[in-house]
Amino acid sequence: MKKRKVVTLAHYYTIPEVQDMADKVGDSLELALYAKDCDADVIVFAGVRFMAETAKIINPKAKVILPDINSTCSLVTMTDINKLKQWREEHKDYVHVAYVNSSAEHKALSDWTVTSRNVADIIEYIYSQGKKVIYSPDRNMGAYLNAEYGYDMPLWSAVCEVHDKFNKEALDELVGSISGQKYIIAHPESPLPVLNDCDYIGSTHGLLNWVIDYNGSKDAVILVATEDGILYNMKKARPELDIRQAPIYTGCKCNSCPYMKLNTVEAVKLAQQEQGGTVVDYLSDDLIARARIPIDRMIEFGHRHM
Numbered sequence: 393m394k395k396r397k398v399v400t401l402a403h404y405y406t407i408p409e410v411q412d413m414a415d416k417v418g419d420s421l422e423l424a425l426y427a428k429d430c431d432a433d434v435i436v437f438a439g440v441r442f443m444a445e446t447a448k449i450i451n452p453k454a455k456v457i458l459p460d461i462n463s464t465c466s467l468v469t470m471t472d473i474n475k476l477k478q479w480r481e482e483h484k485d486y487v488h489v490a491y492v493n494s495s496a497e498h499k500a501l502s503d504w505t506v507t508s509r510n511v512a513d514i515i516e517y518i519y520s521q522g523k524k525v526i527y528s529p530d531r532n533m534g535a536y537l538n539a540e541y542g543y544d545m546p547l548w549s550a551v552c553e554v555h556d557k558f559n560k561e562a563l564d565e566l567v568g569s570i571s572g573q574k575y576i577i578a579h580p581e582s583p584l585p586v587l588n589d590c591d592y593i594g595s596t597h598g599l600l601n602w603v604i605d606y607n608g609s610k611d612a613v614i615l616v617a618t619e620d621g622i623l624y625n626m627k628k629a630r631p632e633l634d635i636r637q638a639p640i641y642t643g644c645k646c647n648s649c650p651y652m653k654l655n656t657v658e659a660v661k662l663a664q665q666e667q668g669g670t671v672v673d674y675l676s677d678d679l680i681a682r683a684r685i686p687i688d689r690m691i692e693f694g695h696r697h698m
């Protein structure tokens with residue numbers, strides 16, 4: 393009997409040991425595209441639930457396994473789908489752009505999905521067509537886009553509980569205590585006051601590339617306002633640099649996604665052996681078909697414009 397091909401995908405925010413078990417490590421867009429094009433019989437998705445659902449939506453033939461079904465995301469749990477439907481109804485003449493960090497039901501209610509990597513280009517494109525946009529679910533990212541590009545998009549009000557904790561006062565205090573050169577780089581899920589002070593704002597992939605391409609002084613301190621998992625990749629790529637996580641409101645430098653960390657080595661191993669985890673087989677064909685439309689639109693946009 394032909395051996396089944398098992399492919400393991402791990403998000404940058406999982407623990408280093410799990411990243412080392414993966415065939416592909418990446419941000420949500422990289423992993424979604426990899427899931428779409430890989431010829432796996434089984435995809436083990438070491439990430440969070442909406443990511444595994446996205447993999448199933450764009451590669452419905454594969455058996456997608458999520459190592460721990462409790463690995464949700466605050467952007468999903470803070471969004472009541474019935475209220476979202478109502479909000480959508482109240483903005484009938486708007487184009488609904490949804491961050492990919494959303495449930496399958498949420499995606500099915502949107503016109504486009506976006507990631508932090510392509511959101512600015514896609515929204516700019518929609519506005520250039522003379523259309524108006526509503527943005528969900530990440531309030532911080534929407535506020536940043538409105539401020540940066542002068543939009544007035546109505547915003548849904550959910551946050552990433554990890555990035556929302558980065559705090560301007562604690563950051564100012566830390567920055568003030570560093571006498572030499574320093575840089576602040578941040579993910580746009582962080583609060584606007586933190587983003588206002590940044591040298592660079594970008595997606596997880598963008599932040600990693602910024603560090604890889606950095607050619608300034610080796611004595612500078614690089615403060616990173618994003619989930620701590622990516623610091624492993626940054627330090628691995630540039631071990632000679634002083635890279636530190638930005639502080640949260642308690643002054644602690646340890647902001648970490650509890651859901652991503654549910655992907656333990658043991659849970660991923662069991663999923664790889666098809667002995668554990670949850671098979672993403674609960675999305676109806678109709679839901680998959682509806683949620684796929686905005687995702688395909690995003691992927692197609694990437695082929696045409698990026």
Ligand code: SF4
Nearest residue numbers: 465466552553554649
């Ligand atoms: S880091 Fe934030 S956005 Fe990402 S999965 Fe965790 S809670 Fe969700």
